[in-house]
Amino acid sequence: MSGLRAGVSRRRILADEVRVRYAPSPTGLPHIGNIRTALFNWLFARHHGGKFIVRIEDTDQERLVPGAVDGILDGLEWLDIDWDEGPRVGGDFGSYFQSERLPLYHAEAERLIQQGDAYRCYCTRERLVEVRAEQERNKVSLGYDRRCRHLTQAERNAFEDEGAPSVVRFAMPETGVTKLKDLIRDEVEWQNELVDDFILLKSDGFPTYHLAVVTDDHLMQVSHVLRAEEWLSSAPRHLQLYRALGYTPPEHGHLPMILGPDRAKLSKRHGATSILEYREDGFLPDALRNFMVLLGWSLDDKTEVMPLETMVDNFTLDRVGKPAAIFDREKLTWMNGVYIRDMDVESLADALTPFLEQGLAPELLPLDRSYLLTIVPLIQERLKSLTEAPDMIAYFLEEQPEYDPANLVQRGMTTEEALQALEKALHYLKSAEFDTERLEEDMRSLGEELGLTPRRFFGTLRWAATGRNVSPPLFDTMVVLGKERVTARLGWALENLTS
């Protein structure tokens, strides 16, 4: 396990190099809030020309979810958030899985015990539950009562002799205050006496987050810790650990949280849990990324849609806000539409293809790429999500769309008029040149001859040609469908309306 000798063999790095990390726990798939933290770290690193590291915090053996690591990494890759060190790419400070760094944590814990900054605790879970219940009854602040901190050597030996399981706890200073100059929240301070003796090493030999994060951030030479606000109350513990270990702590910045519509911490209940679900729901990575960056950061007083380079060039912590944000899916949807409209036809067709192959009836496949390329421009500005495409283009592919012929008779129109309209239009179309301008000009005059408003005349023809009441502009649609399909469908309409 030579990879663990990071403390000895690590490469020297520039003293002022920015090194930030995203340290997800593989207990599930990352949601928007999680990934937003990754995005901010990534932007910070790229803005300062530093390194972005991914480290897997798999110290909770009970909550590990199989496949979560891949889900996390795939999500980052989908969003084009690349990392300089971490799983799949390696790096000089590995392993990037905490479960493979256990000896490192044990060494630190042992050192702290020797120094008197930590101690073994033999309290059973039952006793901890009792202590807690007692504290709640007396309405005093909650936390471990430090019983084992004051054990005599004889008592310790007794526990050890009987093989009692133990954990290692940190001995918090019982007086004084711990201050943090937070990069986003400025000065924050805590009374040490109110922070309890938290656990460093669990009885299964795995470290808690606190020990692992401090050890690794130091060893990996992390310069800035940018994490969600939910970690703010752990900061005094980490700061005290750095102090006891004799390490200079990195800068800290606690990012605003992202809440669900009910203002509560984002969880499985709030719709799309995993970032990958947004991909399945037809969102573009660029749109999602742009939307996320706006949750807690702003470029100026008006710019919202912006390219990645602009984000990188301008991302600074002084423009990150403090208040938590509520995730508004409607605005994401709008932004997705903006990005869809901005794509070139080829790229959009590419992006759409998997959704079409999945959403279209099997008999309509395979797709004819060149035909698809003529359809895409017609639906592009109508699309807000890629998932809407199959339904929007099905009638371009169907032999004969199914619909109730009664629809051919528009409001305020008689059946006779509808028949007339179809007949005349069919007659004309059979010998017409399929050109949008031409068709429109001729059909308008034809409508006038029939004494029908464009709304009614074209409405009838739209039903006949597409089997829908809404479609892209009629003549563009007809041109793409082609004379053969259009005339055949008008013929079908005529027959079915008659009978």
Next chain:
RNA sequence: GCCCCGGUCGUCUAGCCAGGUUAGGACGCCACCCUUUCAAGGUGGAGAUCAUGGGAUCGAAGCCCAUCCGGGGUACCA
């Protein structure tokens, strides 16, 4: 309960640090224009006594204090 953070239109936010015009933009909503439907686009509108109360100041969304509300933490979870 205790500790910490936060509070500008329904939502995301600019402005706050270095007080000084009608508190700006975006989503959503409404209306109108364009118009062959749906979108897109354009124009306009409603929507914020800047959480509340007090204070210092000629002057406060900005500074100070208190209160209220919201969130987070308070695990052998991260």
